[in-house]
């Protein structure tokens with residue numbers, strides 16, 4: 001990065017430090033990944049220059065002959081990968097994708113039924129702090145407080161009362177599978193659209209390891225940087241009959257020009273997703289999550305939802321006398337990166353959960369015995385959080401594992 005060294009050595013220094021941090025820590029953040037170098041190359045390329053208002057063949061600027069091919073490749077590959085009738089690859093993020101889905105077929109003030117944030121939903125599912133809640137009349141469904149799973153019967157009853165125009169399925173923090181067929185029956189029974197937000201699990205769906213919502217949902221959105229392992233961005237899939245509305249809702253509805261560099265990343269990850277390496281990583285992601293869950297349960301940690309079917313393991317750390325924040329900070333101090341999360345029993349400001357995801361460790365090749373070691377390290381750190389000597393030792397153990405599994409060789 002010799003040019004950056006000249007123009008802004010301070011930022012270069014911080015990038016190098018960030019690289020070092022990534023190599024020296026174990027990333028268990030459920031919404032992160034380590035992106036292939038090829039995609040980082042695309043993101044740092046001249047593709048950043050082009051302003052592309054509109055869609056391939058229908059642009060508002062000249063000079064799009066090459067970027068049109070890139071966007072068309074991204075669209076076609078995403079459609080093929082997910083067996084979707086239409087794809088829009090322009091959303092800047094998952095949130096932007098969600099805004100566009102809402103504005104594609106709904107009017108301001110329409111009713112939407114979505115999952116409560118502390119029960120697993122996302123901010124863009126009508127949380128009061130999100131602008132989505134100011135535009136639409138969101139009502140929320142909860143999980144059953146005992147099983148911490150969606151109660152489809154209760155949801156069907158609630159849908160009949162609320163009569164929403166759209167039902168949102170999909171979550172930020174819900175480690176079990178969602179029954180999309182049941183969701184679509186519920187949506188149909190009240191004449192609502194079904195929108196599935198598969199932000200976290202798109203990679204697992206792409207590898208065909210967990211069920212796909214695409215045939216059941218009118219709209220599907222996802223992020224390309226969680227289990228999907230591509231660069232930052234969002235994608236919308238939908239039925240052909242909504243293609244025009246979705247495209248108009250993205251541009252000019254809610255975005256201006258999109259980032260061609262990120263669209264290229266989406267094209268590349270959709271290509272890589274059909275290859276053996278990607279599918280292996282996703283399989284390891286699932287196996288690692290199951291193993292991590294079993295190890296922690298064996299040490300008497302209470303798992304939200306009773307376990308995992310995905311990359312996520314959500315732990316109620318209060319049963320071990322900690323808050324989510326204390327657990328997050330303790331683990332950060334030894335180089336294990338996680339995040340605190342609300343869980344269904346939370347009603348106040350304090351998060352009782354620690355959300356773990358096995359995407360990034362699986363990308364760097366960590367598996368089996370090493371996952372058991374990580375579970376042991378997590379437990380020991382949390383149980384001895386005030387013992388600096390133990391924490392120092394655990395930090396060395398984390399570093400040893402990191403050195404054996406470099407993120408970028």
Ligand SMILES: *Cc1c(COP(=O)(O)O)cnc(C)c1O
Nearest residue numbers: 093094095122171172197199223
């Ligand atoms: C991560 C996530 C999003 C998108 O978030 P961005 O940070 O805007 O990309 C949307 N929905 C769910 C359920 C998510 O987990």
